[in-house]
Amino acid sequence: MSLAQQRILIIGGSNGMGLAAARQLAAMQAEVLIVGRSQEKLDKALSGIEGRASGYVADFTDAEALNALFQRIGYIDHLVLAASANAAWGPFSSITTSMLRSALEGKLLGYWQALQAALPHLRRDGSVVMLSGAASRTAMPGTAGLSAVNGAITQMAQTLARELAPLRVNVVSPGLVDTPAYDALPADAKAGMFAGAAKSLPVGRTGTSEDIAQAIVYLLANGFTTGAVLDVDGGARMAL
Numbered sequence: 001m002s003l004a005q006q007r008i009l010i011i012g013g014s015n016g017m018g019l020a021a022a023r024q025l026a027a028m029q030a031e032v033l034i035v036g037r038s039q040e041k042l043d044k045a046l047s048g049i050e051g052r053a054s055g056y057v058a059d060f061t062d063a064e065a066l067n068a069l070f071q072r073i074g075y076i077d078h079l080v081l082a083a084s085a086n087a088a089w090g091p092f093s094s095i096t097t098s099m100l101r102s103a104l105e106g107k108l109l110g111y112w113q114a115l116q117a118a119l120p121h122l123r124r125d126g127s128v129v130m131l132s133g134a135a136s137r138t139a140m141p142g143t144a145g146l147s148a149v150n151g152a153i154t155q156m157a158q159t160l161a162r163e164l165a166p167l168r169v170n171v172v173s174p175g176l177v178d179t180p181a182y183d184a185l186p187a188d189a190k191a192g193m194f195a196g197a198a199k200s201l202p203v204g205r206t207g208t209s210e211d212i213a214q215a216i217v218y219l220l221a222n223g224f225t226t227g228a229v230l231d232v233d234g235g236a237r238m239a240l
């Protein structure tokens with residue numbers, strides 16, 4: 001299925017994987033609409049996208065902001081949910097319920113209400129791609145918080161693939177990918193974490209935003225795929 005001329009909304013499209021998807025989709029002649037909380041990030045992102053693209057400031061954890069967004073943009077063919085703010089990362093005993101609540105609100109509840117707000121504007125037989133995370137596909141110690149949030153997204157998406165049909169609903173499960181999400185880490189700590197992960201993975205490297213964007217494009221374009229979880233994790237499911 002060609003994605004040319006399709007209107008594709010990417011929530012979390014101003015950075016990382018969402019931005020890489022926006023670039024690839026615009027190059028395929030799709031019209032991309034990217035959403036984030038920061039106008040500055042949106043402007044920077046738009047300057048690097050070649051093709052039809054526009055940016056909108058909205059916080060996807062704010063139901064009113066989402067409704068205003070959809071009133072403004074109208075009809076879309078596809079929705080990509082690629083945002084996330086607070087990750088509940090660390091040993092089980094260190095994750096407080098308020099950290100977990102914040103992670104759930106910053107991702108699962110955001111995806112939930114973004115899709116609810118989008119539905120009246122989303123083509124009936126269009127599609128949705130949600131980003132989960134490889135932690136929920138492994139049993140790696142120290143990732144119970146990430147697993148709880150991303151596992152819920154995976155299960156929700158598979159149920160919605162039936163309940164909302166003919167809308168297709170799919171998930172990309174990324175492994176460790178170098179994106180601005182890790183900018184706050186000290187450089188040494190980040191380099192050590194990425195080098196250690198690369199060594200442990202069958203592919204011998206960590207991921208790029210472009211790796212994940214290719215998977216998003218595939219799921220948007222393949223009209224015979226729904227309820228799928230595409231693991232784009234360098235083999236983390238088998239190795240970790």
Ligand SMILES: NC(=O)c1ccc[n+]([C@@H]2O[C@H](COP(=O)([O-])OP(=O)(O)OC[C@H]3O[C@@H](n4cnc5c(N)ncnc54)[C@H](OP(=O)(O)O)[C@@H]3O)[C@@H](O)[C@H]2O)c1
Pocket residue numbers: 011012013014015016017018035036037038039041058059060061082083084085106107110131132133134173174175176177178179180181
């Ligand atoms: N990077 C990894 O290693 C990794 C691994 C597994 C899973 N994931 C998942 O993959 C997805 C993409 O990750 P990434 O690393 O590409 O993230 P990123 O580089 O940090 O980008 C996140 C994007 O989401 C936007 N965003 C964050 N909170 C938002 C909110 N409340 N409302 C609207 N937009 C919001 C950000 O813009 P503003 O800040 O301007 O709002 C930005 O555009 C996330 O769901 C993440 O959990 C990432």
